[in-house]
Amino acid sequence: MIFQSSDESQRRPSGWWKPAVVYQIYPRSFADSNGDGTGDIPGITSKLDYLTELGVDVVWLSPVYSSPMDDNGYDISDYHNVDPLFGTLGDLDDLIAGLHQRGIKLVMDLVVNHTSDEHPWFQESRDPNSPKRDWYWWRPPRPGAEPGTPGAEPTNMAAAFGGPAWDYDERSGEYYLHIFSRKQPDLNWENREVRRGIYDMMRWWVDRGVDGFRMDVINLISKPEKLEDGVPEPGNQYVPIFRFVGRGPRLHEFLREMNREVGLDARNLLTVGEMPGVTIQMARAITDPANAELNMVFQFEHVDLDRMAEGHKWDLKPLELPALKKNLSDWQVGLGDVGWNSLYFDNHDQPRAVSRFGDDGPQHRVNSAKTLGTVLHMHKGTPYVYQGEELGMTNTYFSAIEQYQDIESVNYHADALSLGMEADVVMRSLSAKSRDNARTPMHWDDSSHAGFSEGIPWLPVNANYLAINARAAMGDPDSVFHHFRKLIELRHEYRVIVEGRFQLLLPDSEQIWAFTRSLDNSILVVIANCSSAPTVVPAEALPDLGRAQLLLATHAATGTLQLQPWESRIYLLR
Numbered sequence: 001m002i003f004q005s006s007d008e009s010q011r012r013p014s015g016w017w018k019p020a021v022v023y024q025i026y027p028r029s030f031a032d033s034n035g036d037g038t039g040d041i042p043g044i045t046s047k048l049d050y051l052t053e054l055g056v057d058v059v060w061l062s063p064v065y066s067s068p069m070d071d072n073g074y075d076i077s078d079y080h081n082v083d084p085l086f087g088t089l090g091d092l093d094d095l096i097a098g099l100h101q102r103g104i105k106l107v108m109d110l111v112v113n114h115t116s117d118e119h120p121w122f123q124e125s126r127d128p129n130s131p132k133r134d135w136y137w138w139r140p141p142r143p144g145a146e147p148g149t150p151g152a153e154p155t156n157m158a159a160a161f162g163g164p165a166w167d168y169d170e171r172s173g174e175y176y177l178h179i180f181s182r183k184q185p186d187l188n189w190e191n192r193e194v195r196r197g198i199y200d201m202m203r204w205w206v207d208r209g210v211d212g213f214r215m216d217v218i219n220l221i222s223k224p225e226k227l228e229d230g231v232p233e234p235g236n237q238y239v240p241i242f243r244f245v246g247r248g249p250r251l252h253e254f255l256r257e258m259n260r261e262v263g264l265d266a267r268n269l270l271t272v273g274e275m276p277g278v279t280i281q282m283a284r285a286i287t288d289p290a291n292a293e294l295n296m297v298f299q300f301e302h303v304d305l306d307r308m309a310e311g312h313k314w315d316l317k318p319l320e321l322p323a324l325k326k327n328l329s330d331w332q333v334g335l336g337d338v339g340w341n342s343l344y345f346d347n348h349d350q351p352r353a354v355s356r357f358g359d360d361g362p363q364h365r366v367n368s369a370k371t372l373g374t375v376l377h378m379h380k381g382t383p384y385v386y387q388g389e390e391l392g393m394t395n396t397y398f399s400a401i402e403q404y405q406d407i408e409s410v411n412y413h414a415d416a417l418s419l420g421m422e423a424d425v426v427m428r429s430l431s432a433k434s435r436d437n438a439r440t441p442m443h444w445d446d447s448s449h450a451g452f453s454e455g456i457p458w459l460p461v462n463a464n465y466l467a468i469n470a471r472a473a474m475g476d477p478d479s480v481f482h483h484f485r486k487l488i489e490l491r492h493e494y495r496v497i498v499e500g501r502f503q504l505l506l507p508d509s510e511q512i513w514a515f516t517r518s519l520d521n522s523i524l525v526v527i528a529n530c531s532s533a534p535t536v537v538p539a540e541a542l543p544d545l546g547r548a549q550l551l552l553a554t555h556a557a558t559g560t561l562q563l564q565p566w567e568s569r570i571y572l573l574r
């Protein structure tokens with residue numbers, strides 16, 4: 001049950017998502033009901049008891065709309081329908097009803113920065129005389145250049161998935177803009193009709209019973225006033241796209257308009273905007289309820305700490321714990337009592353947290369997965385659990401490029417080799433960072449294909465499913481699953497976890513992640529050893545724990561401040 005504190009309900013009509021925990025489902029990889037090797041909606045519906053047992057409040061469903069699947073559904077060709085790969089609209093209605101019966105809400109993915117190039121809007125827009133021409137970003141070639149040749153693009157922006165961000169359309173002699181793949185043309189939000197069309201569609205889904213939207217790269221909808229060349233780096237004539245986009249001048253205006261016209265606040269919907277490049281200052285304004293934009297945003301700073309530079313995701317850099325702690329702490333303090341944070345380590349675009357921030361070897365996998373869960377869930381904000389995170393699922397460590405399916409990974413591999421990079425360096429980057437790490441099928445049990453499908457899964461199942469799977473975890477009281485279940489329970493039970501003020505302790509420690517959360521007379525104290533070596537927490541850094549109640553711990557209590565590798569504890573003082 002989600003409680004609502006009385007002072008909060010006086011301040012705002014609702015805020016039901018504050019004590020809530022969201023579970024993200026990537027439908028392709030969750031559960032396959034018909035043996036075609038791809039997960040589907042009836043598969044999800046068959047697993048509702050599992051979600052109930054875990055105790056989550058909300059499901060965020062990655063896209064299930066009609067799509068040519070160039071980017072696994074983030075390229076939508078019909079916003080009002082479900083792709084046959086995933087089922088039917090009727091199946092989705094059944095899923096919504098089943099979730100609602102269990103008190104779980106459903107948040108849809110909303111992908112409206114771009115459509116598929118197979119969407120009828122874009123098909124029409126290809127005709128220069130069509131009224132929909134202005135619905136997308138069409139531009140003439142660079143003056144004097146031969147259209148369709150490298151360098152003739154209107155500007156030198158690189159697309160996020162490789163190659164230039166402009167694609168030539170011979171029929172009209174112009175280029176269209178695509179921040180992602182060439183099959184994901186960007187919608188022109190400057191055009192009022194585009195915005196109207198999208199708000200209509202959103203209302204249609206709300207009327208159908210959905211409880212909110214996770215908005216894909218929503219800060220990209222407002223483009224810079226001028227689309228111009230950037231300064232290239234040596235060896236690449238195109239400049240990473242995120243140097244240009246993300247902070248467009250009309251973003252706040254568009255979000256407010258959307259909120260008003262769809263009735264996002266008025267209808268008590270959960271709204272979370274994915275925003276690459278968002279700053280604390282921007283997020284504070286966006287999530288300030290007085291501005292009526294969004295409830296929360298997904299920021300990227302903490303998942304960008306292990307890369308060498310902006311636009312260089314694949315140039316690996318070792319993660320430093322003080323930097324990660326500082327970043328989350330900055331966001332806690334920065335949004336403070338005004339806005340609201342979303343909390344995530346894992347999603348369908350990120351490698352598995354236990355492999356990236358923890359230790360996924362046999363000795364420490366369980367405790368490091370639990371401890372990462374502890375620190376994340378005890379921050380202030382709404383936690384997001386990505387399917388399999390609650391089992392401590394790990395990266396895949398594919399050894400051959402043929403095993404990868406993700407467009408970003410496959411394109412990167414081809415581009416990097418063509419630039420002369422060594423194949424094993426490229427494969428190492430993929431194994432650390434590829435999005436397919438998170439997309440291998442969910443492990444349900446130790447039967448063939450991890451109980452995910454009776455057919456051949458679209459992406460190979462991680463070989464470690466025999467040991468790491470839901471059935472085993474549910475039967476083991478010490479599993480990562482039960483630890484996450486208890487973290488969720490604690491959030492529902494203690495106001496201090498939802499609302500308490502955050503303070504980071506021992507900011508420079510390279511092993512210990514410790515902080516307090518304070519509300520009225522309650523202080524929550526979290527201490528975690530985020531390393532594979534033992535450590536001791538200096539007592540003087542903590543409030544006196546003499547009378548503290550131990551709410552949850554990874555290891556049996558010892559009464560000292562010595563922590564085993566990946567040991568964490570949550571204390572309550574009042």
Ligand code: NOJ
Pocket residue numbers: 071074075111180216217274348349
């Ligand atoms: C962000 C989504 O999370 C990602 O999976 C997708 O590829 C891009 N946006 C483009 O839609």
